[in-house]
Amino acid sequence: MASTTRRPRPPNTDLARLIEACGASHKSLALRVNQLAHAAGIETDYTHTSVANWCRRGMTPKWPVPKLLAQTIGERLGRPVDLSEIGMGEAETIGASVGLDFPRDPADAVRVATSFWSSVNRRDFLAGSGFAASAFTTPVTRWLVTPADETAERRGGQQVGRADLSELREAADDARRWDSKYGGGNWKANSVTDCLDRRAAPLLQGSFSDKIGRELFSVTAELSRLAGWTAFDVGQHDAAQRHFIQALRLARAGGDVQLGCYVLTTMAMQSLMRGFASEAIDMAQGAFNRAKRQAAPRVLAFTKLIEARAHARENNPNAACRALAASEDLLGRAEQDCGDEPGWIDFYVHSRLSADAAEVFRDLNNPKAALMWNRQAAAMPPGAFTRSVGMRLAIVATAHLQARDLDHGLELGNRSVDILARVQSTRAKDYVREFNTALIPWRREPAVRAFIHRTRIELGVAA
Template sequence: MTRLVEASGAAKKSLAFRLNQLAETAGLETHYTHTSWTNWMKRGTRPAQAVRPLIAQVLEERLGRPVSLAEIDLDHDPGVDSGIGLEFPRELGTAVQIATRFWSQVDRRDIRGPGVAVANYNTPVRRWLALPADDSAASRSPGAFRRVGKADVVELLETAEQARQWDSRYGGGNWRTSQLTVCLKERAAPLLHGSYSDAVGRRLFTATAQLARLAGWTAFDNGDHANAQRHYIQALRQARAAGDVQLGGYVLTCMALQCSLGGFHDDAIDMADSAFHRVGGNATPRVKGFFKLIESRIWARSGNARMADGALATAERLLDAASSYTGDDPAWIDFFDEHRLASDAIEIHRDLGRPREAQRWNELAAMPTDTFARAYALRQSVLGSTYLQGYQPEPLDKRLVDTLLVPHTHAVLRACPDLIPGAHSAGKGDRDMATDVDLAIERILRDELTRATPGIGVQGEEEGGPTSGTRWVIDPVDGTANLTHDIPLTGISLALVVDEDPLLGVIALPQLGRTYSAADGLGACRDGHPIRIAGPARLDEAIVAVGDYGTGPDAAARNAAMLAIHAALAPRAQRIRMLGSAAADLALLADSALGASITLGNRTWDMAAGAVIAREAGANVTDLDGTDHTTASRCTIAAAPALIEDILDIVQRASAINSFTGEEVVAC
């Protein structure tokens, strides 16, 4: 709904006025306002069933085209138990029942989703602030299945610590952190239903709170904000049962960060500030300093420089004080040191439009890239975006490539394990398709890029986005037909486009275990090592890749030209290949495996990343008429320098004979 309302360009007040008119005509008494539309779009509330077709009609009138209930996500309601995991019971026994029931159903599709309903946090936050610790954590039920001991708790705590370390290295998409929900369901839940003393119970709830917080963080990291919210709420309730005020405050700051990234800055600031003041003297300076750091990040996102600077200064002061406290900090805060402070300060100053200050903080942000690979990648991504704010250090060297490319390469590769052969597909048009893998990877990358570079739009093949200006461009799976038929050659493609010129490109070919990257003027790499086209010198020594035949109503002229190109190449090229992935074609050309790549089309998500990689490796990349290739070009013709004239001659002759101009909109 949000996307269509924005596309309509209409004010919410005018939409509400028209909706009330239609409702009156239909015999309904309504009093909707602009706030009603905001609640439907951003806060997770659902309009009445009778009104939903009228909402679609309002948008149809504005957009001048049909709008279905499915398109605005009003064709269904979540299951009857859609509130599962959102409760924060006062009584501990009920809280255990609620948490374990949620963990047993956490894989249900109807409780997943990209949006956060901030209203769901109201009751949990209010109740935790009123009473952050239960009086007792003992369970002596005669029906308990077993007695829980210290060894059981230690096992859970060790699992939580291992998952936290893996998250620091690889982010929320790795296989070990994905086992958190399994551990909660199969190991933690039975223990909570056991029998235990108050002392053991406190430690048990501390362990389950840590596991639930990590499960929330990894869901958040993967763009599943609906599940993340449920995990956070249950983590907060478990922390209250543990009497662990510091951990409860930590969970609350995670909630605050999620709300801020969703645009709910006022709610987020209230949460972060409440966490800081509620823990009072029950938290170490390091823990309280981290709470203030998160508060500073939220103030910066809201554009309040004075409050952001004040919170950052307090965080810095508390971190300095933490050096005199030895052995008092909980293990889960060990990541917060001067390097993490500096890393977040880069983002704070970036969000406040201070690229020079961000660069200065970067000099203090060194951290082990093996232990904190994810944090390093995000920091480099944020730092890279400061170059787009107009500040560039001199000289412009390889560091810029690493700053802008490395983090997004990590993001792409983290998505790669989800490339599952035999993925479920849905048709997009004449023999064109998308799979659930396409959608999942695009959402992961979109969320990662939006979080790391909030000032830059994201255009994806599956879910759209800005088509002009500075933007990231994603093709989540290039070669979907290969994927669905278990042919092991697909690409994940990511580019930064500025003024219709692709300036940065990353292509991952996960089945080959390769990642290609390039930046304008700074060369191309395979897996971090520079590459340069080494030949061939003659067409009869070259393997030439040709794009797929077109589908759809406008493909006839293109396919006739394709047949003519094949006929012309057959007696001259060493071999012709149709690999089914434009990203793979251009990456392998850059790597000297191919001599040329011919695609009679130029969809930005298909070609942008590959074009800059091939160009920076030394290939000639042109349009059909031989002019330099941009995202506005009609076709994408790329070849080793010695072959470009022969390739262009073949393509131009075949196109002219078959009246193909490159202007048709075709599937690539």
């Protein structure tokens, strides 16, 4: 039988040549790479031996370390250094693509998802170019074509049972509560990605029946959506986008069309908040039309709500009002329906619709309608949804400014800061930033200057 021994990699002479040109020792290079990695929140412990292995044995460190190494050498040379110059040009392509695939085959889907979670939890993953609306094109198209795989049965490692599913569901419920109260930056957010990597990933590679498998894929998709939501909330849009894509694929593996609809609606919301309102409309409408015969009314109602918000950002009041009315009608049907609905949609009640409707009309520059809807949203319990209450106050404060009522605007703006100062959410701060921008016509007023100073000190936000 022929030998199958692996051929050694050739030395990385390009890297060795640049290191010699910059005059740095292997020890000093390793130290600087570690410093840059730690500043980016990545735990590394490279030494002079690591650098020697990169040069003599042609080894490539995990992404994004090649980029940090190029930066380190560039600092020494006094010029930018491209990855191709250090013989690691392929590393960027590999690092940039992790988590963006939406494989047709379920086994490949598990491999892609678990590889991404592993990268995130080893803290090797570093956001690259940020959010890209085009990255959603293939996942959305493939889900719309086939929202449910035929079977979820698998024969592999450990046997998966009901107790495993209960553990994952409890983790998802716990993460949802903490996110609503304290924002995506709280310490519980990291526990979601830990759960995906350490608990869900081994289970996905185990053995399970079709019934258990569908439930396993669904609850894991829910966890991945939560991981994406918390990343989105703190401004990590690249990581959030990848979590959402994996959540959509896992929902398909579980045959859970209504969860797929919800995930796709969340993706539409991210697109909307990143400035792609037209794409968000297409995604929300696609989610609704694909799931309208299988999803619960409350799930479909939320999809119509996000469509309404996207139409408002496009300054289309007629389309926004139609979508909002459809959402309200579906929510009314949900209140009358005694059928089962998933627990993850229980947050969407009439007070939440009213709060978002206030935002819709704020975006349409219709303060009278915004304030009318806000009066209906006043029943939102602040203890359970701290972040939502703080954001709503900022939205309504902006509507008061549109109505030329500075005093009421500042009063609500200060109440919003009181709440959001305790919440770790970049998304929430964006609402305060929008309010500060609306204050520009009154920027010479002492009370306005004091408020802007307060937001800069307490939230790190300025106009």
